[in-house]
Structure formats: structure tokens, C-alpha cells
Amino acid sequence: MHDKQFKKEMLAESARAFRAGRMDRRTFLALCGASGVAMNAVLAGDAEAAADHVVMWNWGGQSEECHGSAIGEAFTAKTGKGLKFDTSGPLEGKIKEMVDSGNVTADVADADLFNAVSLGPTGHLEPIDYSVVSKEKTLPGYALEYGVSIILYGYAFVYDTEAYGDNPPQNWADFFDTEKFPGTRALYKWANGSLEAALMADGVAGSDLYPLDMDRALNKIQSIKDDSLYWGSGSEVHSMVVNNEVSMAIIWQNRGRNIENDTDGQYKLVNNQAMAMPGAYIVPKGNPAGAAVMDFIATAQDIPAQLALLDCLGMTPSNPEAFDQIPEDQQPYAITSAMNIDKIVYNDPEWWGKNGGDAVNAFLEAIS
Amino acid sequence: MQALNRHIHTGWLIIAPLLLMVVALYLGPILNILWLSVTDPEPGFGNYAKLTEGDALIRIVWTTVRICIITTVFSVIFGYSIAYAMVHCHQRQKTYMLTLLLVSFWISILVRTFAWLMLLGRKGLVNVTLEDIGLVAEPIAFMRNELGVLIGMVHYMIPYAVLPLLVSMQSIDQRVMDASRNLGASGSQTFWRVYLPMTMPGLVASTLLVFILSLGFYVTPAVLGGGKVLMVAEYISVQLLVTLKWGTAAMLAAIMLFGVLAMLWIMSRFMKLSTVFGGAAR
Numbered sequence: 001m002h003d004k005q006f007k008k009e010m011l012a013e014s015a016r017a018f019r020a021g022r023m024d025r026r027t028f029l030a031l032c033g034a035s036g037v038a039m040n041a042v043l044a045g046d047a048e049a050a051a052d053h054v055v056m057w058n059w060g061g062q063s064e065e066c067h068g069s070a071i072g073e074a075f076t077a078k079t080g081k082g083l084k085f086d087t088s089g090p091l092e093g094k095i096k097e098m099v100d101s102g103n104v105t106a107d108v109a110d111a112d113l114f115n116a117v118s119l120g121p122t123g124h125l126e127p128i129d130y131s132v133v134s135k136e137k138t139l140p141g142y143a144l145e146y147g148v149s150i151i152l153y154g155y156a157f158v159y160d161t162e163a164y165g166d167n168p169p170q171n172w173a174d175f176f177d178t179e180k181f182p183g184t185r186a187l188y189k190w191a192n193g194s195l196e197a198a199l200m201a202d203g204v205a206g207s208d209l210y211p212l213d214m215d216r217a218l219n220k221i222q223s224i225k226d227d228s229l230y231w232g233s234g235s236e237v238h239s240m241v242v243n244n245e246v247s248m249a250i251i252w253q254n255r256g257r258n259i260e261n262d263t264d265g266q267y268k269l270v271n272n273q274a275m276a277m278p279g280a281y282i283v284p285k286g287n288p289a290g291a292a293v294m295d296f297i298a299t300a301q302d303i304p305a306q307l308a309l310l311d312c313l314g315m316t317p318s319n320p321e322a323f324d325q326i327p328e329d330q331q332p333y334a335i336t337s338a339m340n341i342d343k344i345v346y347n348d349p350e351w352w353g354k355n356g357g358d359a360v361n362a363f364l365e366a367i368s
Numbered sequence: 369m370q371a372l373n374r375h376i377h378t379g380w381l382i383i384a385p386l387l388l389m390v391v392a393l394y395l396g397p398i399l400n401i402l403w404l405s406v407t408d409p410e411p412g413f414g415n416y417a418k419l420t421e422g423d424a425l426i427r428i429v430w431t432t433v434r435i436c437i438i439t440t441v442f443s444v445i446f447g448y449s450i451a452y453a454m455v456h457c458h459q460r461q462k463t464y465m466l467t468l469l470l471v472s473f474w475i476s477i478l479v480r481t482f483a484w485l486m487l488l489g490r491k492g493l494v495n496v497t498l499e500d501i502g503l504v505a506e507p508i509a510f511m512r513n514e515l516g517v518l519i520g521m522v523h524y525m526i527p528y529a530v531l532p533l534l535v536s537m538q539s540i541d542q543r544v545m546d547a548s549r550n551l552g553a554s555g556s557q558t559f560w561r562v563y564l565p566m567t568m569p570g571l572v573a574s575t576l577l578v579f580i581l582s583l584g585f586y587v588t589p590a591v592l593g594g595g596k597v598l599m600v601a602e603y604i605s606v607q608l609l610v611t612l613k614w615g616t617a618a619m620l621a622a623i624m625l626f627g628v629l630a631m632l633w634i635m636s637r638f639m640k641l642s643t644v645f646g647g648a649a650r
Contacts, residue, residue, distance in 0.1 A: 190610060245490045357613060367596055
């Protein structure tokens with residue numbers, strides 16, 4: 001992944017040099033050849049952000065296609081500007097590195113809202129312009145100075161119906177009860193969602209989670225340590241479930257449908273006490289397209305874009321006006337659908353933005 | 369000019385650009401990391417002091433070292449056997465063995481890691497077969513634990529262990545062994561007292577290579593360890609990308625660097641390291 005990033009930066013740099021006449025054509029072509037990239041792709045510059053388009057920094061895979069069809073097309077129709085992608089994944093460290101290096105090539109990052117809390121005050125993000133972006137088109141508390149929640153994803157769990165068919169687990173307390181429900185569990189490696197689930201299992205009410213009682217949460221997690229595995233990516237937990245390695249797994253709720261399909265219904269999604277996570281758009285400081293990116297974010301808030309993201313990526317709308325338009329077949333898998341909205345709890349990005357680093361480390365140390 | 373030539377060999381002029389590149393591309397970033405480890409988040413040795421506060425970091429370093437030592441021991445033992453077999457079999461078999469070795473050497477680490485999951489996972493080939501023939505009632509937990517990490521790492525490291533040993537064994541004059549037998553030594557005596565000492569430089573080279581490469585393992589522990597086998601490389605990556613504690617990451621990287629340098633220094637007390645790297649013994 002770093003190789004890819006390095007090559008891309010090198011090529012983008014040399015493309016600039018070539019156009020400015022600082023590099024001759026032959027050298028440029030040789031560089032392109034050496035890194036196995038067709039020159040046109042570089043000249044078009046998927047990393048080259050200029051005024052006539054907005055560069056979205058996301059996680060690749062399906063999201064490239066989905067962000068293009070759900071938001072990009074409407075954005076182009078509205079403003080005449082294009083949408084391009086950097087699919088290398090905007091992890092917090094990469095955003096910081098990009099801004100610190102002074103070579104900002106992305107306009108908007110598909111990140112977490114807690115990233116806005118941790119990176120905003122340190123000067124790595126542009127503030128959101130709420131004269132263009134709407135505070136009403138997201139959940140209350142999820143429109144922050146340096147980031148606005150566009151979609152929600154969630155932490156729910158799946159269980160093996162063959163193991164617990166007659167008496168299925170109902171909530172996090174059951175998830176953490178390995179006596180009543182013997183079997184291996186899979187939890188998220190980077191603490192998020194796993195800590196909240198542990199606290200709810202230990203009897204904390206969903207509305208009183210924050211500030212998280214770390215000791216209590218880690219104790220609960222360590223109580224099932226011998227019966228647990230930890231996953232770092234959606235595909236990893238998917239394979240753990242499909243290969244029957246675990247009998248219950250915390251998953252990103254939008255994966256629920258795929259898992260139910262791939263296991264022919266052997267595993268079933270439980271949305272009770274699921275944790276809604278605000279996925280947010282944030283803007284790296286000094287982004288190349290400037291204020292134009294705010295139009296893009298506003299477009300993503302519109303109901304058609306919100307519903308298209310749900311349809312294409314399984315990401316739940318964060319715009320409350322879209323909640324009652326969630327189609328019937330998506331109801332079980334959309335975290336704010338009428339079917340689920342009364343059962344869920346909400347993540348606090350402020351707490352995670354301020355304490356996330358320490359929490360992840362404490363969690364890693366507890367499970368290793 | 370001539371006065372200059374007397375003091376500085378003209379050969380340096382040819383080497384100089386490369387030397388500058390090495391300094392700029394290797395020494396620069398390393399110094400930068402060392403600098404980061406004593407300046408981020410605040411100047412001082414706060415990052416290094418973290419090693420003494422609580423046992424978490426020490427435990428991660430210890431896990432890493434332990435896994436690397438076990439990996440090295442097994443890889444070198446297997447590697448030695450394979451290299452020995454390759455040197456002593458017919459040319460045709462040797463070519464086959466070398467081809468197989470190189471093919472596995474060239475396959476991406478990700479593919480090789482996931483292949484083990486397919487083979488030894490809960491629903492993998494081995495477990496399903498064992499269950500089908502009734503040898504075990506429950507699948508054996510080969511993967512998603514430390515055993516899984518070790519299997520994956522040893523498998524990945526064997527080619528690295530074989531290649532230096534192969535070179536070293538090929539350069540040995542076989543007549544020495546004949547002489548040893550001729551002078552009355554038994555087969556095993558010849559091996560332990562004549563052959564093994566002569567392959568020592570290759571043995572040390574492959575041990576060093578395997579151990580140092582193992583220290584940086586990231587993918588295999590992350591995938592095969594089930595999240596519970598946390599090694600330094602993965603921890604550093606989390607500090608860089610997720611928790612933004614770059615100082616801690618730089619400190620751990622520096623510790624690993626100094627650890628390796630210290631190891632090389634200790635070894636240099638006991639032997640001429642230049643022989644390991646292909647130089648002459650004197």
C-alpha cells in the first residue's frame with residue numbers, strides 16, 4: 001500500500017514537472033514505464049487535484065463506484081465539476097502526514113467523525129462551511145466544526161443459529177456470556193464498538209456510556225479473552241464467520257446482509273443495542289479544490305444521495321428526512337430504519353476524538 | 369591535483385555519488401526517526417521512559433523477540449537440512465528442489481499466509497480430513513493463535529535460511545570429509561567436528577538474516593494470530609496510523625534498530641563478521 005502511495009506521489013510530482021517543462025518527455029515516460037502506469041492515467045492524474053474537480057479520499061473497493069454514482073453524478077450535474085478518487089484509505093495518521101508534508105492532494109476524506117475532533121483543533125482540517133452544508137440534514141450532535149456525519153455505520157453482532165437455534169442471544173450481555181452461550185467470539189481489534197458492547201453487557205445503560213469506564217470495559221473483555229478472536233477488517237470477520245470459526249461476532253452492521261446470504265441464513269444479525277457510528281466527511285487543511293468541496297458535501301447530504309449510498313454500500317443515511325424512505329428490504333440492515341431506531345445507541349465522537357488513541361492502546365494491550 | 373590524488377584515491381570519485389545516496393536515503397530517515405523518538409510529543413526521553421511504566425510495551429517487545437527466536441531456530445534447522453540434501457543429491461533433483469524453493473520464495477506473503485488459513489483453518493483441508501476419518505472430534509486449533517503465527521513465519525523464512533547455507537555448503541571441498549573418514553572419524557564425528565564448523569559462516573548468516581527479517585513481520589501475525597499475538601511491527605503501524613503516537617512508534621523502531629546493532633556487535637566479539645557477509649576470513 002505504501003509502495004502504491006509512493007509511486008503515485010512520485011508520478012504526480014513528475015507529471016507536474018513534465019508539464020512545467022522541468023522534465024523532458026523521455027524521462028517522464030521512463031518513470032511511468034518503470035512504475036507500470038500508463039501515462040494518460042497520470043496526466044489525468046487521479047491524485048492531481050485541480051479546480052475543475054474534487055478529489056475524494058476513500059477506502060477503495062466498491063466505494064469508488066458507489067460514491068461516483070451516488071454523489072459524483074449529482075455533484076457534476078449541479079456544479080459542472082468532476083469527482084476523482086484516491087483510494088488509499090484516509091487513516092488519521094495519513095491525513096496528518098499529508099497536511100504536515102504540505103502536499104495536500106485530497107479534498108474530502110471519507111473518515112470517522114471522531115477524526116474531526118482529534119485532527120481539527122491541531123490544525124489539520126478545514127472547518128465545515130455551514131452556510132453551504134446543512135446542520136439539519138444530519139443527526140443532532142453529528143455536525144461538528146471540522147466534520148459532518150454523512151452516513152452511519154454500526155456495530156451489531158451475528159450469531160450461529162445452528163449453535164443457539166432454540167434460545168438465541170438477544171443482547172450484548174448474552175454475547176459476553178460464554179457459559180450460557182458457549183463458543184468463540186470475534187471482536188473488533190481497534191477497540192471501537194467493542195468497548196461499548198462490553199460496558200452494555202456489564203449493565204451500563206446505552207445512554208450513560210460516556211465517558212467510557214475503561215477499566216470496567218477491559219475487565220469484561222478480558223473475561224472472555226480465551227474464547228475470543230479479534231479482527232481488523234470487514235473481510236477478515238467475514239471469513240471468520242463464513243468458515244465457522246466463531247459462533248458470535250461483532251460486525252459492521254452493513255455486512256449483515258452479505259453474511260446472512262453467504263451462510264444461507266446460518267448466521268443471523270442482531271441489531272438490538274447496536275452502536276450507531278457517524279461516518280463523516282472531513283476536509284484536509286489547504287485542500288486543492290478549496291471551497292468547492294463544500295458543495296460536494298452538501299450534495300452528499302441530499303436524500304437521493306443518501307438513499308443511493310444505502311442501496312450501493314449499505315451505509316445508513318444520517319439525514320433524518322431520509323429515515324422513513326428506507327426501502328422495505330433494507331430495513332433490517334439499516335441502523336436508523338423504523339425497525340431498528342428505537343433499539344440502538346449512539347457513539348460519542350467527542351469522547352473518541354479526545355481519548356481514542358489511549359483507548360486503542362489500552363485495548364490492544366489487554367487482548368494481546 | 370597530484371597532491372590531492374596522493375591522499376584521496378580517485379576511486380572515491382566513482383563511489384562518492386553512491387555513498388551520498390546511501391547517506392541521504394538511509395541515514396537521513398534513520399536520524400529523523402531517532403530525532404522523532406526524543407522530540408514527539410515533547411523533547412526528552414519520555415517515550416523511552418514508557419518502557420518502564422507498566423509492562424505492556426515490554427510484553428510486546430518480548431513477544432516479538434520470543435516468536436522471532438523460535439522462528440529462527442526452526443527455519444535454520446529446516447533450512448540446514450534442505451540445503452544439506454540439495455548439495456548432496458543428484459544435479460537433477462537439486463534443480464527440482466531449487467525451483468520449488470524459489471517458487472515459494474517468490475509468492476507474495478499475503479498469498480502464503482492465507483494459504484495456511486485454507487489448509488489448517490477450522491474448516492481447512494487438514495481439519496476436515498482428520499474429522500472425516502474420525503481421528504479428532506473437534507477441529508484442532510492450528511490457526512488464529514501463536515502456533516499459527518509460528519507456522520506461517522517459519523514457512524515464509526525457510527528459503528531465506530536455505531540460500532546462504534547453500535552457498536556456504538557448495539564452497540566446501542568434499543575431499544576434507546573424505547580425509548576425515550580416512551583418518552578414522554565416524555560419519556557423525558565427521559559431521560559434527562568437520563562439516564558443521566566449516567558451514568558455520570553460512571549458519572550465522574542465515575540465522576542473522578532470518579532473525580532480523582522476522583523482527584519486522586506484520587502481515588502474518590496480524591492474520592494468523594487472531595488479533596491476540598501483537599508484535600512490534602503491527603504495534604508501530606497502529607501508533608503511526610491510528611493513535612498518532614509517532615514518538616512511541618519512533619522509540620520502538622529505534623529500540624529494534626539498536627537491538628539488532630547490539631546483536632551484531634556481540635557476534636563480532638566472537639567471530640569475524642566479514643566471513644558471514646562473504647568476505648575473506650582474514
